[in-house]
Amino acid sequence: MRRADRLFAIIQMLRREKLFRARELAEKLEVSERTIYRDMQDLVASGVPIEGEAGVGYVLRGGYDLPTLMFTPEEIEALVLGARIVRSWADCALADAAADALAKVEAVLPAELREYMNEIALFAPDNHFSEPVCVDIAELRGAIKRRFKIAFSYCNKEGRSSARIVRPLLISFFGPVWTMSGWCELRKDFRTFRLDRIIDLVVLDQRFRPEPGKTLHDFLKADGHSAAAMAAEYARQ
Amino acid sequence: MRRADRLFAIIQMLRREKLFRARELAEKLEVSERTIYRDMQDLVASGVPIEGEAGVGYVLRGGYDLPTLMFTPEEIEALVLGARIVRSWADCALADAAADALAKVEAVLPAELREYMNEIALFAPDNHFSEPVCVDIAELRGAIKRRFKIAFSYCNKEGRSSARIVRPLLISFFGPVWTMSGWCELRKDFRTFRLDRIIDLVVLDQRFRPEPGKTLHDFLKADGHSAAAMAAEYARQ
DNA sequence: GTTGCCACTGACAGGACCTGTCAGGAGCGA
DNA sequence: TCGCTCCTGACAGGTCCTGTCAGTGGCAAC
Numbered sequence: 120m121r122r123a124d125r126l127f128a129i130i131q132m133l134r135r136e137k138l139f140r141a142r143e144l145a146e147k148l149e150v151s152e153r154t155i156y157r158d159m160q161d162l163v164a165s166g167v168p169i170e171g172e173a174g175v176g177y178v179l180r181g182g183y184d185l186p187t188l189m190f191t192p193e194e195i196e197a198l199v200l201g202a203r204i205v206r207s208w209a210d211c212a213l214a215d216a217a218a219d220a221l222a223k224v225e226a227v228l229p230a231e232l233r234e235y236m237n238e239i240a241l242f243a244p245d246n247h248f249s250e251p252v253c254v255d256i257a258e259l260r261g262a263i264k265r266r267f268k269i270a271f272s273y274c275n276k277e278g279r280s281s282a283r284i285v286r287p288l289l290i291s292f293f294g295p296v297w298t299m300s301g302w303c304e305l306r307k308d309f310r311t312f313r314l315d316r317i318i319d320l321v322v323l324d325q326r327f328r329p330e331p332g333k334t335l336h337d338f339l340k341a342d343g344h345s346a347a348a349m350a351a352e353y354a355r356q
Numbered sequence: 357m358r359r360a361d362r363l364f365a366i367i368q369m370l371r372r373e374k375l376f377r378a379r380e381l382a383e384k385l386e387v388s389e390r391t392i393y394r395d396m397q398d399l400v401a402s403g404v405p406i407e408g409e410a411g412v413g414y415v416l417r418g419g420y421d422l423p424t425l426m427f428t429p430e431e432i433e434a435l436v437l438g439a440r441i442v443r444s445w446a447d448c449a450l451a452d453a454a455a456d457a458l459a460k461v462e463a464v465l466p467a468e469l470r471e472y473m474n475e476i477a478l479f480a481p482d483n484h485f486s487e488p489v490c491v492d493i494a495e496l497r498g499a500i501k502r503r504f505k506i507a508f509s510y511c512n513k514e515g516r517s518s519a520r521i522v523r524p525l526l527i528s529f530f531g532p533v534w535t536m537s538g539w540c541e542l543r544k545d546f547r548t549f550r551l552d553r554i555i556d557l558v559v560l561d562q563r564f565r566p567e568p569g570k571t572l573h574d575f576l577k578a579d580g581h582s583a584a585a586m587a588a589e590y591a592r593q
Numbered sequence: 594g595t596t597g598c599c600a601c602t603g604a605c606a607g608g609a610c611c612t613g614t615c616a617g618g619a620g621c622g623a
Numbered sequence: 624t625c626g627c628t629c630c631t632g633a634c635a636g637g638t639c640c641t642g643t644c645a646g647t648g649g650c651a652a653c
Contacts, residue, residue: 121398123363161358165361166428181466182466184426185426185464190457193450194454194457197454197456198435198454200438200442200446200450201435201437201442202434202438205434205437205438205441208441209434213434216430217431217434217435219431220427220434220435222368223424226424240525241527242526243529247531248531249531260478263477289479290477292440292441293481293485294445294531295531
């Protein structure tokens with residue numbers, strides 16, 4: 120039996136019965152316990168919510184399968200349009216994720232809604248106009264998630280460029296323009312940058328801790344509206 | 357990437373998009389074509405209903421009822437961004453539906469993903485720029501769904517206006533601009549209209565039957581590319 | 594009927610990775 | 624303290640995975 124099959128078999132077994140010991144799995148699958156432990160490590164690394172407790176055994180936590188979802192037709196429409204827009208307007212990684220998500224939604228939909236879903240007449244063609252961006256947005260998203268500071272040079276609308284070090288906090292979609300907002304270490308304040316004016320983005324090796332006054336929450340709360348308005352100004356070309 | 361992951365990825369990719377060539381899969385997964393062929397052999401041996409046709413590619417036949425996996429974090433990100441965009445850019449009814457749909461998705465997420473969902477740093481502010489539209493898009497969507505002809509006057513870019521009767525087929529999102537495409541009874545051909553140039557939209561009492569050559573399918577197939585390109589031209593301002 | 598596309602197979606060599614064995618650590622309840 | 628069980632590291636042997644190369648065959652367009 121191949122390893123891939125075995126990994127799958129382990130999941131299936133845990134799905135059927137609540138609890139399994141490594142020894143039981145090893146016997147059933149005719150491998151050593153050590154191999155089971157390695158398999159478990161890999162499964163967990165792949166995101167399978169398995170929990171092992173010493174003295175007890177392995178349990179599959181809930182939330183591994185996507186249950187059936189009921190949506191109203193209009194909600195489906197909204198999801199499909201949203202996913203299609205992301206597919207055409209966001210970076211490749213996110214675009215693929217949108218398509219995957221949609222495929223999963225479709226898979227758990229009752230049949231009649233599934234049919235409805237395939238007839239939705241809302242599209243987001245990918246030959247639209249967007250300001251060309253040289254930043255790798257997926258990389259930037261990663262930096263935000265994992266709280267890495269970034270460095271780049273920014274070219275303002277007068278054409279002057281400046282080197283910045285920023286704690287990236289959020290990305291905003293303004294149609295043809297994307298912006299990134301964060302705490303600018305140079306200006307000691309929140310700033311919003313158009314992605315199409317950022318060049319030479321480097322994700323630094325430096326992590327930042329959320330400090331009071333410099334977090335996403337602070338940005339949205341204290342400065343949110345005006346900053347968003349400013350960003351809109353930028354985007355309005 | 358491990359083999360087990362790759363096998364799984366292949367299934368997911370085929371679920372997402374109808375057709376894949378071995379070469380495309382090989383590129384995406386960074387292995388040789390030979391390896392893909394071997395993977396396919398194993399998948400088929402495991403009972404996955406994949407069909408390969410020479411000169412065409414691989415297709416996943418329907419009815420593959422493997423339990424659907426929970427969303428990955430990146431898929432959640434894509435769904436959330438999509439819903440937020442719809443919320444800020446589409447008509448009220450659809451915007452509300454997007455919010456509702458998101459709430460339903462959130463309800464089935466395990467705790468840690470739910471937490472993740474609430475920290476997503478991708479936004480779509482609603483103070484963006486869009487061409488002002490006087491058409492009620494929800495009404496237009498209704499007309500498309502229920503196959504009602506519509507009448508309106510359209511103002512082309514030279515500023516001349518003409519009265520049209522159209523079988524509406526689809527709506528496209530081009531960022532600041534929305535378009536509607538359909539079969540124009542005046543020009544006896546497919547036409548694409550910018551919603552911001554439509555005035556006095558009236559949904560007629562007249563339903564249309566899908567006639568060969570005048571359907572959404574025909575539009576997408578025969579005329580799709582050029583029409584979409586035209587629409588893009590329009591949208592490019 | 595020739596060409597091009599593409600699924601598919603076989604052989605082979607090198608090496609990545611999988612596996613079992615052994616040894617030991619750590620958490621938890623009795 | 625003991626017993627149960629998860630968990631980790633090191634290591635050696637061998638399985639099987641992978642890329643390369645060469646070739647077959649089906650299908651459609653030209």
